[in-house]
Each structure stands twice: as C-alpha cells, then as structure tokens.
Amino acid sequence: MSEPLIALSGVTRTFGTGAAAFQALRGVDLTIEEGEFVAIMGPSGSGKSSMMNILGCLDTPSGGSYRFRGLRVEDLNRDQRALLRRHALGFVFQGFNLLARTSAQENVELPLLYRGETVEARHDAARAALAAVGLEGWGHHSPAELSGGQQQRVAIARALVTNPSLLLADEPTGNLDTERSREIIDLLVALNRDKGITVVMVTHESDMAAYARRIVRLVDGKVESDIRNAAPAGVVPGAH
Amino acid sequence: MIWNALLLALREIRRNLMRSFLTILGIVIGVSAVITMVTLGNGATRAVSDQIASLGSNLLIIRPGQHLGPGRDSAGAAAFKVADVEALKTQVSGLAAVVPVTNKSVTLVAMARNWSTGVTGTTSDWFATGKWQIASGRIFNEAEERAGAAACVIGETIRRELFGSQDPLGQQIRVKQFSCEVIGLLASKGQSTMGNDQDDLLVMPLRTVQRRLTGSIDVASLMISVRDDASMDIAKDQVSWLMRERRHIGAGDNDDFSVMDTRQIAETLSGTTKVMTGLLGAVAAVSLLVGGIGIMNIMLVSVTERTREIGIRLAIGALEREVLLQFLIEAVALASLGGIIGILLATLASIGGAALMHVPYLFNPAINLLSFGFSAAIGVVFGYVPARRAARLDPIEALRHA
Ligand SMILES: Nc1ncnc2c1ncn2[C@@H]1O[C@H](COP(=O)(O)OP(=O)(O)OP(=O)(O)O)[C@@H](O)[C@H]1O
Ligand SMILES: [Mg+2]
Numbered sequence: 212m213s214e215p216l217i218a219l220s221g222v223t224r225t226f227g228t229g230a231a232a233f234q235a236l237r238g239v240d241l242t243i244e245e246g247e248f249v250a251i252m253g254p255s256g257s258g259k260s261s262m263m264n265i266l267g268c269l270d271t272p273s274g275g276s277y278r279f280r281g282l283r284v285e286d287l288n289r290d291q292r293a294l295l296r297r298h299a300l301g302f303v304f305q306g307f308n309l310l311a312r313t314s315a316q317e318n319v320e321l322p323l324l325y326r327g328e329t330v331e332a333r334h335d336a337a338r339a340a341l342a343a344v345g346l347e348g349w350g351h352h353s354p355a356e357l358s359g360g361q362q363q364r365v366a367i368a369r370a371l372v373t374n375p376s377l378l379l380a381d382e383p384t385g386n387l388d389t390e391r392s393r394e395i396i397d398l399l400v401a402l403n404r405d406k407g408i409t410v411v412m413v414t415h416e417s418d419m420a421a422y423a424r425r426i427v428r429l430v431d432g433k434v435e436s437d438i439r440n441a442a443p444a445g446v447v448p449g450a451h
Numbered sequence: 452m453i454w455n456a457l458l459l460a461l462r463e464i465r466r467n468l469m470r471s472f473l474t475i476l477g478i479v480i481g482v483s484a485v486i487t488m489v490t491l492g493n494g495a496t497r498a499v500s501d502q503i504a505s506l507g508s509n510l511l512i513i514r515p516g517q518h519l520g521p522g523r524d525s526a527g528a529a530a531f532k533v534a535d536v537e538a539l540k541t542q543v544s545g546l547a548a549v550v551p552v553t554n555k556s557v558t559l560v561a562m563a564r565n566w567s568t569g570v571t572g573t574t575s576d577w578f579a580t581g582k583w584q585i586a587s588g589r590i591f592n593e594a595e596e597r598a599g600a601a602a603c604v605i606g607e608t609i610r611r612e613l614f615g616s617q618d619p620l621g622q623q624i625r626v627k628q629f630s631c632e633v634i635g636l637l638a639s640k641g642q643s644t645m646g647n648d649q650d651d652l653l654v655m656p657l658r659t660v661q662r663r664l665t666g667s668i669d670v671a672s673l674m675i676s677v678r679d680d681a682s683m684d685i686a687k688d689q690v691s692w693l694m695r696e697r698r699h700i701g702a703g704d705n706d707d708f709s710v711m712d713t714r715q716i717a718e719t720l721s722g723t724t725k726v727m728t729g730l731l732g733a734v735a736a737v738s739l740l741v742g743g744i745g746i747m748n749i750m751l752v753s754v755t756e757r758t759r760e761i762g763i764r765l766a767i768g769a770l771e772r773e774v775l776l777q778f779l780i781e782a783v784a785l786a787s788l789g790g791i792i793g794i795l796l797a798t799l800a801s802i803g804g805a806a807l808m809h810v811p812y813l814f815n816p817a818i819n820l821l822s823f824g825f826s827a828a829i830g831v832v833f834g835y836v837p838a839r840r841a842a843r844l845d846p847i848e849a850l851r852h853a
Contacts, residue, residue, distance in 0.1 A: 264847050267766070269766060269846050269847050270847055289771060290770050290771060290772075293765065293768050293769065293770050293771070294768065294770070295768075296766065296767065296768040297767065297768025297769075298768070300768075302766050302767070304850070308759070308762075308763050308766075308850060309763075310760055310763060311760075312466055321763075321764070321767055322767045322768060324455055325764075325767060325768055325769050325770075325773065326768075327455075369767075
C-alpha cells in the first residue's frame with residue numbers, strides 16, 4: 212500500500228515562548244488519503260487555521276511529524292517548502308486573496324508564472340481554469356469588478372490551474388451568502404469527484420460540511436471526532 | 452525569470468504612475484544636474500582654451516608676483532616700468548613686440564549717459580598683439596603716445612552704451628577730470644571666457660593713463676610677442692633672466708614675477724574651470740544619492756503596502772529569491788528610468804545652457820554612461836534593503852496583514 216497523501220502524527224504547534232506560550236495544536240493525529248474530501252470543523256480558536264497552515268507547508272509543526280506523500284515536511288527548508296506549494300498544493304482563503312488591480316486572468320496565471328511556463332501555456336491553462344469555475348469570458352475583469360462569489364471562483368481557478376494534488380480551503384465560503392456558498396461547495400465537490408483532487412476544507416457551517424465525505428472536529432487543538440459521511444450532500448442526484 | 456520580474460516591475464511602475472514619477476524625481480534631477488554641470492563645465496573649459504589659443508602661440512605675458520588666476524600673490528612684488536619695456540626690446544633678441552599694459556577702473560560719461568568700465572593704457576602694438584581689428588577710425592599714433600594725448604579707441608559695448616545709434620568718432624568722453632576724443636572703434640570679439648564681455652573696454656596711450664588716471668609710472672603687466680622664427684623657450688629664458696637682473700633678484704631667490712606663455716595660461720584657466728566642474732559635479736552627485744534614498748523610502752512603503760500581495764505570492768510558491776528579485780528589479784527599473792529621463796533632460800539643458808553661456812556644447816558619452824550606470828547602481832543599493840525585507844516576510848503573517 213502506498214503512502215497516504217497526508218499523515219500527521221502527534222503534531223503540536225506552540226506560539227510564543229515562556230509564560231506567554233500558547234499551544235494551538237496539542238498532538239494532532241490525522242491521515243488523509245488521496246482523493247478524499249474532508250471538512251474540518253470546530254469552535255473558534257480550536258486550531259483549524261493553525262493546522263491548515265501546517266498542511267499547506269506555510270508553517271512547520273513545533274513537535275510531531277507531518278509527512279506529505281511520505282516526505283518529512285519539517286526537514287524541508289523554506290525554499291523547498293515553497294517548491295512543494297508551487298507544485299503540489301492549491302490554496303483558497305476566506306478573504307479570496309487575489310491581487311488587486313490585476314485582472315482575473317493574470318491572477319490565475321500567477322502560479323504558472325512562477326513555474327516558468329510559456330506565455331501561451333499560461334494563457335491557455337488560465338482560460339481553461341476560469342472556464343472550469345464558470346467564469347468564461349470574465350478574464351479581463353479585476354477583482355474589484357467581480358462579486359464575492361466570482362472572486363472566490365477566481366481564487367479557486369488560481370488554486371487548481373496547476374493541477375494540485377491537494378486543495379486546501381480555509382473557510383472558503385465564510386464571506387459569502389448561502390446561495391454563493393452553495394455554488395462554491397458544488398465546485399469543490401465537482402473538482403474532487405471529476406479530477407480526483409483531494410480537498411481539505413475548513414467550515415463553520417454544518418450544511419456545508421455535509422457535502423464532505425469525512426468530517427473532522429477539532430477542539431482545543433486536538434481531534435475530537437472523525438466521522439465518515441456515507442451519503443454526502445453533493446452526490447445526491449439533483450442536488451445541484 | 453528575470454524577464455518575468457522585469458515585466459512585473461514595469462507593470463507595477465505603470466500602475467502607480469504618479470508615485471513612480473515622484474519617486475524617481477530625485478534621480479532625474481541628480482542625473483540631469485551631474486550631466487549638465489559636467490557638460491557645460493567642459494564647454495567652458497574648451498571655450499577658455501580656444502579663446503587663449505586664438506591669441507596665438509607666440510605670446511608671453513609677464514606679471515609681478517608668482518601666480519596667475521585666483522589667489523594671485525602679487526603683494527610686495529614691484530610693478531614694471533616703461534624702462535623695462537625698453538630694456539626687453541633692446542636686450543632680448545627675437546621679440547616682435549613688447550607691450551606694456553596698465554588698467555584702471557573708471558566711470559565714463561558721454562551724451563548724458565555714463566558707464567563703468569576698465570581703461571587699458573598701452574601702446575599701439577597692443578592692437579596687433581591682441582589680434583584686435585579696427586571697425587572704423589584709427590588707432591593712436593606714436594606722436595599721440597609720446598604726448599599722452601587724450602585720444603581713445605573704444606570697444607563695441609561702450610559705443611552701444613554711450614552713443615547708441617550715433618557715430619562715436621570725434622565725440623568726447625569724460626573720464627574723471629578730462630575728456631578724450633574717440634578716434635577709433637574696435638571690431639567686436641563678442642562675449643567669452645566665462646561670461647566676460649571682451650568688448651567692454653576703452654584703450655588709451657599708456658602715458659595718458661599714467662599721467663591722468665593712475666598718477667604713477669607703473670606698468671601692471673607686459674605682453675610680449677615672439678617672432679615666428681625665434682624659439683619660445685629661449686625667448687622666455689632670456690626674458691626671465693633679464694627681468695631677474697633688472698629686479699635685483701639674488702641667485703638663490705625665487706622670481707617675484709611670472710612669465711607665462713599662452714599655452715600655460717590656457718592650462719591655468721581651464722584648470723580653474725575644471726576644478727569648478729568637479730565641484731559642481733560632486734554637489735550634483737550628492738543630489739543623486741539623495742534621490743537614491745528617496746527610492747529606498749518609497750520602496751519600503753511599497754513593501755509594507757504590498758505585504759498581502761507578497762504573502763499571496765509566497766503562498767502560491769514564490770521562492771525567497773524570486774520575491775527579492777522582483778522588488779530589486781522594480782527599484783533598478785525605477786532608478787534606470789530616472790536615469791534615462793535625467794539624460795534626456797540634461798541634453799536639453801546642456802544645449803540651452805551652452806547657447807546662453809556662449810560655450811560650445813560638447814556631448815560627453817562617458818558622463819552620460821556613468822550617470823546612467825550610477826543611477827542603476829543606486830537602484831540596486833537602495834532597493835536591496837526593501838527587497839530583502841519583502842523576501843523574508845513570513846507568508847502567514849503577510850497574508851493576515853490587512
Ligand atoms: N501567530 C500566532 N501567534 C500567537 N497565537 C496564535 C497565532 N496564530 C494563532 N494563534 C492562536 O492559536 C489559537 C488557534 O488559532 P487558529 O487560528 O488556528 O484558530 P481557528 O480554529 O482557525 O479559529 P477561527 O475559527 O476563529 O478561525 C488561537 O487561540 C490563536 O489566538
Ligand atoms: Mg481560522
């Protein structure tokens with residue numbers, strides 16, 4: 212059997228030192244296989260974002276180990292982790308985090324720019340990614356000219372344009388109304404189902420989490436429950 | 452990679468056009484100041500040496516004291532006498548003319564107008580030796596020289612200022628207590644030598660000036676023209692030797708006068724303009740440095756302002772050195788742009804300034820290249836700190852930045 216995509220074992224994360232030290236993660240064990248759709252839930256301050264940052268190689272554990280496809284992430288240096296992000300990971304944030312005053316097309320092309328791909332390859336891939344999130348023909352609009360839902364879809368297009376193995380979404384629908392939220396979740400479900408991209412999504416809303424096939428609850432920096440969802444909302448025929 | 456970074460940088464510059472312009476203003480001013488100063492300085496140097504050279508290479512000028520130019524040390528050194536002129540004429544071979552010159556500042560009055568200028572007291576040989584042409588009238592003759600006649604030859608500027616459209620010949624000009632008759636008008640030589648008006652002069656027989664203006668028999672300086680078939684060096688040595696003897700200078704003592712040929716004078720004067728050029732250029736270079744600090748300031752602001760953008764780039768997988776390069780190239784592109792605009796501005800300013808100052812415009816490729824290279828280097832030096840700060844940002848912190 213091959214290595215799992217993600218294997219956290221005894222991961223801790225401590226912020227600050229001495230008396231002011233605060234342990235945001237207190238020994239997280241979590242294994243996620245290729246192709247899963249996992250929702251992370253938990254009260255505010257339970258360490259969800261801290262864990263996502265570690266999963267996304269933006270941060271390293273204070274203790275324990277994180278293996279990405281068997282690779283010990285804590286042994287990588289800053290640039291090696293950047294390369295891992297560049298080639299295997301995609302991010303979607305609550306705040307969209309698009310470059311302002313930059314067209315949707317250029318935003319989506321950005322990761323390809325760092326990969327050193329040619330202009331034509333970038334154009335084509337970005338256009339295809341925008342089409343995949345239902346924004347065909349919106350490429351020349353800047354973020355300010357797009358609705359929140361559209362901005363989040365651009366962000367998703369940017370995350371998937373590199374064909375990542377893992378898509379990390381920290382409260383991707385946190386800033387959106389129910390209707391837009393549903394569109395985004397449908398999109399993530401479709402990406403997971405059709406392209407086999409592993410999706411890990413943090414959400415506060417249980418009806419959003421219901422789309423996932425697995426729901427992990429964090430409380431006080433620890434995994435409190437890890438539930439398989441036999442009938443996720445998205446796969447019910449006619450749900451979208 | 453570099454190409455991409457350059458495109459990114461240009462896009463960023465275009466996006467904040469007004470701010471970019473203000474950022475590079477310091478560099479623009481610095482570069483154009485350096486280039487303009489040096490170019491005009493070179494032009495002035497050239498003008499001075501050209502003008503001196505136009506007097507010919509066979510001229511010697513003798514003055515009391517040791518140095519020519521600023522800080523001339525003539526204190527204590529005795530002036531020359533008319534007897535020195537006679538001695539040089541008779542005892543040194545190979546001389547075409549020995550011309551005594553005495554100057555006096557006066558105010559001239561004629562036709563109810565007045566004008567301050569310098570009177571030159573000399574002999575009729577002065578005109579040929581200084582390569583002056585007569586536009587109308589005549590120069591004074593030997594009889595007038597001997598008699599100390601009140602006859603004068605005026606320059607174009609004096610004609611214009613005192614007589615306007617009227618014919619000056621035969622008119623009287625009051626010089627202090629006496630009147631002199633205008634007998635000749637010099638052809639204009641124009642303005643030169645760092646703005647000196649060469650035509651602002653009035654020439655009278657030496658004896659007239661000595662008797663009626665200075666009240667002494669002193670001669671301020673001697674102009675000697677050496678015959679074309681004689682050696683300059685030998686003439687110079689003989690002149691020095693004779694003057695030492697006449698001024699009773701002991702064997703071990705230094706000369707209390709200086710004998711210079713035109714080439715030396717040109718060198719001394721252009722040495723002065725070269726020093727001025729260097730000084731002005733240095734001041735301008737300081738403003739270039741200040742311009743660099745302006746770039747660093749704006750780049751630091753820009754890094755803070757774009758923290759979130761940097762966070763996004765890092766999260767997407769940009770390497771530290773790629774972010775560094777992006778900001779560094781942005782700084783260098785800004786600074787180089789400033790350099791280019793500065794060069795264009797300097798070219799215009801130099802051409803205009805050269806015309807105003809009556810000096811030749813000499814395009815100096817070295818200073819243009821140097822200034823451009825220097826401004827690009829300023830971009831690297833002052834862009835490095837902000838760029839490194841950007842590259843070292845923690846992606847999570849940067850993303851959280853408002
Ligand atoms: N850089 C940091 N320095 C100090 N403390 C931090 C830092 N980042 C997070 N924390 C603390 O760690 C704890 C967990 O934070 P985290 O952001 O992971 O929570 P969360 O589950 O994502 O909460 P929310 O649902 O509100 O987003 C919080 O108490 C927070 O104050
Ligand atoms: Mg969070």
